[in-house]
Amino acid sequence: xxxxxxxxxxxxxxxxxxxxxxxxxxxxxxxxxxxxxxxxxxxxxxxxxxxxxxxxxxxxxxxxxxxxxxxxxxxxxxxxxxxxxxxxxxxxxxxxxxxxxxxxxxxxxxxxxxxxxxxxxxxxxxxxxxxxxxxxxxxxxxxxxxxxxxxxxxxxxxxxxxxxxxxxxxxxxxxxxxxxxxxxxxxxxxxxxxxxxxxxxxxxxxxxxxxxxxxxxxxxxxxxxxxxxxxxxxxxxxxxxxxxxxxxxxxxxxxxxxxxxxxxxxxxxxxxxxxxxxxxxxxxxxxxxxxxxxxxxxxxxxxxxxxxxxxxxxxxxxxxxxxxxxxxxxxx
Numbered sequence: 001x002x003x004x005x006x007x008x009x010x011x012x013x014x015x016x017x018x019x020x021x022x023x024x025x026x027x028x029x030x031x032x033x034x035x036x037x038x039x040x041x042x043x044x045x046x047x048x049x050x051x052x053x054x055x056x057x058x059x060x061x062x063x064x065x066x067x068x069x070x071x072x073x074x075x076x077x078x079x080x081x082x083x084x085x086x087x088x089x090x091x092x093x094x095x096x097x098x099x100x101x102x103x104x105x106x107x108x109x110x111x112x113x114x115x116x117x118x119x120x121x122x123x124x125x126x127x128x129x130x131x132x133x134x135x136x137x138x139x140x141x142x143x144x145x146x147x148x149x150x151x152x153x154x155x156x157x158x159x160x161x162x163x164x165x166x167x168x169x170x171x172x173x174x175x176x177x178x179x180x181x182x183x184x185x186x187x188x189x190x191x192x193x194x195x196x197x198x199x200x201x202x203x204x205x206x207x208x209x210x211x212x213x214x215x216x217x218x219x220x221x222x223x224x225x226x227x228x229x230x231x232x233x234x235x236x237x238x239x240x241x242x243x244x245x246x247x248x249x250x251x252x253x254x255x256x257x258x259x260x261x262x263x264x265x266x267x268x269x270x271x272x273x274x275x276x277x278x279x280x281x282x283x284x285x286x287x288x289x290x291x292x293x294x295x296x297x298x299x300x301x302x303x304x305x306x307x308x309x310x311x312x313x314x315x316x317x318x319x320x321x322x323x324x325x326x327x328x329x330x331x332x
Contacts, residue, residue: 054100
């Protein structure tokens with residue numbers, strides 16, 4: 001951000017000095033003089049947009065100092081030309097003041113809107129976490145009470161308590177994964193091996209749901225700059241989502257396509273697909289229509305893929321299934 005400001009300041013100063021130099025060089029032609037006067041609005045507008053009222057006023061004073069010589073001497077032939085240039089300075093000052101005030105007001109409004117959105121989002125996140133934790137907590141309290149009172153099957157009650165506690169841990173882990181930065185260590189590794197291992201990790205879940213995993217990748221290794229551990233996490237999550245979306249007896253296809261500068265990983269299911277609302281909100285934290293979902297899986301997957309310098313997007317149509325595409329940079 002500091003470098004960007006330095007660049008803008010340099011451009012503002014350089015353009016102002018250039019316009020003044022052109023004034024001096026072309027001063028004998030009145031037509032050039034009139035045009036060059038208007039060119040001062042360029043650094044003034046740039047200062048207003050970048051630095052607001054304060055920057056615009058500082059630039060105006062800088063321009064005015066450089067412009068002062070043109071009020072006297074050989075550049076001012078008549079009283080009317082003097083009045084014209086004084087009025088030019090005056091109206092330029094009015095323009096700068098209004099532009100700076102309007103830009104500052106717009107920035108304050110945007111800052112307030114951003115703050116309001118943040119607070120609204122924070123409230124939604126808190127409400128979602130409380131809601132997700134409430135159900136397993138009720139189960140734990142209820143079955144703990146039954147154990148204390150000696151009612152029912154103690155072993156079954158203990159199992160429910162354990163499952164509820166694990167569910168709570170899963171929710172908390174998901175929130176922590178979303179909240180903290182994911183530390184990635186990129187190094188050249190075989191992407192096909194990562195995909196193969198991710199598929200192997202999902203086989204049991206696929207078998208339990210009677211879903212076939214079809215892996216269409218090359219057997220020849222392809223090494224690219226990735227964090228294999230975290231990228232595998234993301235791919236496992238995406239494959240599991242596809243399995244859960246598939247009907248009994250369905251199929252999930254995992255494939256790759258290679259181009260000159262990138263490699264595509266495709267995960268496709270033939271389930272019920274997504275409606276427009278779900279597709280538009282798929283990467284929004286805590287958005288989920290699953291009964292047992294935290295709404296963080298896709299958000300974390302996106303975070304991991306982008307950390308690997310890749311991009312991820314979803315294509316889906318109701319009744320036709322869903323395809324998740326990961327694009328990773330590739331250099332041979």
